[in-house]
Amino acid sequence: MKVGVLGSGSMGAGIAQVAAAAGHEVRLYDNNPEALKRASNKLQKILNRLVEKGRMEDAEAKALFGRIYFVESIYSYSDCDLVIEAIIENLDIKKAVFEQVEEVVGPDCILASNTSSLSIASIAAACDDPSRVIGIHFFNPAPLMKLVEVIPAIQTSPAVLEKTIGLIDSWGKYTVQTKDTPGFIVNRVARPFYGEALRILEEGLADVATIDWAMTEIGGFRMGPFTLMDYIGNDINYTVTETVFRSFYYDPRYRPAFTQKRLSEAGYLGRKSGRGYYDYSEGATPPEPRKDQKLGEYIVWRIVTMLINEAADALFLRIASRDDIDGAMTKGVNYPKGLLKWADERGIADCVESMDRLQQEYLEDRYRCSPLLRKMARDGITFYEVKTESQQV
Numbered sequence: 001m002k003v004g005v006l007g008s009g010s011m012g013a014g015i016a017q018v019a020a021a022a023g024h025e026v027r028l029y030d031n032n033p034e035a036l037k038r039a040s041n042k043l044q045k046i047l048n049r050l051v052e053k054g055r056m057e058d059a060e061a062k063a064l065f066g067r068i069y070f071v072e073s074i075y076s077y078s079d080c081d082l083v084i085e086a087i088i089e090n091l092d093i094k095k096a097v098f099e100q101v102e103e104v105v106g107p108d109c110i111l112a113s114n115t116s117s118l119s120i121a122s123i124a125a126a127c128d129d130p131s132r133v134i135g136i137h138f139f140n141p142a143p144l145m146k147l148v149e150v151i152p153a154i155q156t157s158p159a160v161l162e163k164t165i166g167l168i169d170s171w172g173k174y175t176v177q178t179k180d181t182p183g184f185i186v187n188r189v190a191r192p193f194y195g196e197a198l199r200i201l202e203e204g205l206a207d208v209a210t211i212d213w214a215m216t217e218i219g220g221f222r223m224g225p226f227t228l229m230d231y232i233g234n235d236i237n238y239t240v241t242e243t244v245f246r247s248f249y250y251d252p253r254y255r256p257a258f259t260q261k262r263l264s265e266a267g268y269l270g271r272k273s274g275r276g277y278y279d280y281s282e283g284a285t286p287p288e289p290r291k292d293q294k295l296g297e298y299i300v301w302r303i304v305t306m307l308i309n310e311a312a313d314a315l316f317l318r319i320a321s322r323d324d325i326d327g328a329m330t331k332g333v334n335y336p337k338g339l340l341k342w343a344d345e346r347g348i349a350d351c352v353e354s355m356d357r358l359q360q361e362y363l364e365d366r367y368r369c370s371p372l373l374r375k376m377a378r379d380g381i382t383f384y385e386v387k388t389e390s391q392q393v
């Protein structure tokens with residue numbers, strides 16, 4: 001099987017490595033020859049490091065690299081069975097590129113986009129045969145992150161969906177299927193992890209270090225929200241939040257925070273710029289959290305309540321299945337527990353009461369409880385143990 005990868009930036013280069021590691025011949029193209037050269041050098045370095053660390057045999061690394069062809073034009077895709085696009089996040093440019101690629105490839109070639117925020121339906125509409133277009137959303141860095149969201153557009157054929165899931169599974173990835181809606185699963189369900197932490201900060205209830213301490217030490221998350229935002233980059237995280245907010249017709253639940261906007265504007269982008277919520281310059285002393293157990297528990301309660309509500313609402317609106325929502329958040333972004341499982345453990349009635357408490361306090365639509373949680377609490381059912389058939393949601 002031959003795989004074409006379009007765009008050799010962070011994602012494209014990583015996806016090319018994954019496909020080559022799975023044994024496919026890969027054609028990697030970028031319209032910027034410098035970017036292609038950079039990708040080649042970077043990949044060589046990564047493979048050398050894997051060999052040095054004993055994680056890969058030298059011969060295997062050479063064979064893997066040998067399977068990636070750094071090509072000068074999209075005409076090299078003519079015999080590809082799958083082309084994955086990972087170019088700039090711009091709908092008009094992506095549409096133009098899909099149109100060109102479709103002219104080059106054979107009739108059975110699957111055309112996929114790695115877009116994080118654009119609708120697959122709109123990209124597919126640029127093709128003569130939109131039924132062959134699908135979203136395959138890898139996470140960064142693609143070779144290390146196990147989760148892949150597969151997104152059929154309304155035009156995508158069931159055969160293309162089935163073939164894509166089978167293929168990505170065979171690459172050793174954990175695939176989940178999601179509806180073609182803003183943020184797919186992860187970038188939608190995870191919004192409160194950042195948004196509610198920012199809200200708690202803006203209200204002056206706790207500082208950055210204390211919120212991070214609470215979420216890691218008490219909540220069991222691998223990284224606190226502010227450490228994670230600094231890691232992702234405040235510019236990128238802000239843009240995703242703003243895009244999701246706009247795409248959901250300005251639903252207040254996803255409203256971005258001025259704090260993050262200002263940080264981004266000031267160039268306090270996080271680790272990559274040496275300063276974000278924290279100061280990463282040499283000799284800087286990290287701020288001490290206020291290790292107040294009661295405050296910490298309140299912070300975790302509030303953020304996790306919002307996360308559970310978001311996950312429940314994603315299930316309510318059939319964005320993905322229960323197992324795919326919980327799997328995406330645990331296997332994809334290392335949450336300590338699936339959010340729907342967490343809801344069961346806390347008790348559905350408790351989740352509803354928590355949301356209602358927040359809404360009564362703030363009288364904001366941001367805190368509205370998912371109708372699914374309310375219905376489940378009323379019917380006395382849980383996500384994982386549906387009592388009787390008549391009680392199924």
Ligand SMILES: NC(=O)c1ccc[n+]([C@@H]2O[C@H](COP(=O)([O-])OP(=O)(O)OC[C@H]3O[C@@H](n4cnc5c(N)ncnc54)[C@H](O)[C@@H]3O)[C@@H](O)[C@H]2O)c1
Binds near residue numbers: 011097
């Ligand atoms: N970076 C992430 O964390 C991440 C995660 C998941 C998905 N994505 C998505 O993946 C895509 C790529 O993101 P990235 O972070 O790798 O970007 P990037 O800027 O690192 O790389 C994009 C590459 O595409 C090339 N390019 C631009 N227009 C082109 C064209 N018309 N033809 C060929 N090549 C072209 C650029 O030269 C560049 O090398 C975007 O759609 C993004 O939303 C990014």
